[in-house]
Amino acid sequence: MKIRIKREKSKEKKPYIEEFEIDKEETILNALIEVKEKKDNSFAFRCGCKTGVCGSCAVRVNGTERLACKTHFKDNDLVEPLNNAKVIKDLIVDLEHEYKLLENSETFLHKASSGQITKSDEKLIDTQSNCILCQSCFSSCPVYEVNKDFLGPYSLTRALRYVNDKKESNSAPILEKIQNNGIWDCTLCGNCTLVCPQFIDPKSDIMNLRMKSVQKGYEDKSIASFNSGFDTGFDSFGGFNPNGF
Numbered sequence: 677m678k679i680r681i682k683r684e685k686s687k688e689k690k691p692y693i694e695e696f697e698i699d700k701e702e703t704i705l706n707a708l709i710e711v712k713e714k715k716d717n718s719f720a721f722r723c724g725c726k727t728g729v730c731g732s733c734a735v736r737v738n739g740t741e742r743l744a745c746k747t748h749f750k751d752n753d754l755v756e757p758l759n760n761a762k763v764i765k766d767l768i769v770d771l772e773h774e775y776k777l778l779e780n781s782e783t784f785l786h787k788a789s790s791g792q793i794t795k796s797d798e799k800l801i802d803t804q805s806n807c808i809l810c811q812s813c814f815s816s817c818p819v820y821e822v823n824k825d826f827l828g829p830y831s832l833t834r835a836l837r838y839v840n841d842k843k844e845s846n847s848a849p850i851l852e853k854i855q856n857n858g859i860w861d862c863t864l865c866g867n868c869t870l871v872c873p874q875f876i877d878p879k880s881d882i883m884n885l886r887m888k889s890v891q892k893g894y895e896d897k898s899i900a901s902f903n904s905g906f907d908t909g910f911d912s913f914g915g916f917n918p919n920g921f
Contacts, residue, residue, distance in 0.1 A: 793842055804836055
């Protein structure tokens with residue numbers, strides 16, 4: 677059994693693919709541990725709970741974001757670091773952006789409500805509360821290639837969690853913060869939903885936030901953008917050109 681790993685040891689040395697022979701056919705994480713313990717102790721990666729709870733072992737396996745501890749190892753698998761983040765070493769990426777995105781989206785409790793919280797209130801935010809911040813959605817999102825300030829899937833899912841939280845008596849700042857570089861910048865491609873190990877659906881959460889924003893009087897920028905760039909098919913002479921040129 678062979679595993680291929682994309683490695684990057686320093687800024688001066690370009691990334692390269694290195695192959696290792698693996699004795700046991702188990703999980704990707706066990707294969708990485710075997711490489712570290714028996715092949716090359718300079719190899720660097722993150723892991724924590726080893727049970728899919730902490731999210732620290734998120735990597736890309738054959739081009740798709742996975743938790744290494746929950747992914748079965750197959751011969752010739754290619755393991756790479758997450759996208760959209762600076763590689764510190766091998767499979768370890770810089771997570772400094774995580775705090776910045778959560779801070780910029782103001783996804784935290786602003787003013788605690790004194791009202792009673794029911795079981796149904798808790799259930800309303802249960803799914804979004806299960807986010808483990810593994811960064812898989814962040815890595816799979818294509819918007820970051822053109823907009824480094826995009827708040828992104830996990831911070832917007834977290835925004836919905838606090839907007840729906842009955843303990844929050846003032847969710848207005850959260851809705852305000854996600855109007856720019858947030859819900860209207862998402863392409864709704866759904867990559868984030870496909871790779872989430874917690875089965876959270878950030879795409880639906882973003883659509884939900886768009887609806888709540890419009891209900892609160894914010895401009896629907898998806899419609900505004902659509903109108904500004906849409907060719908009606910009518911030319912300047914009053915005729916209809918179905919091809920728009």
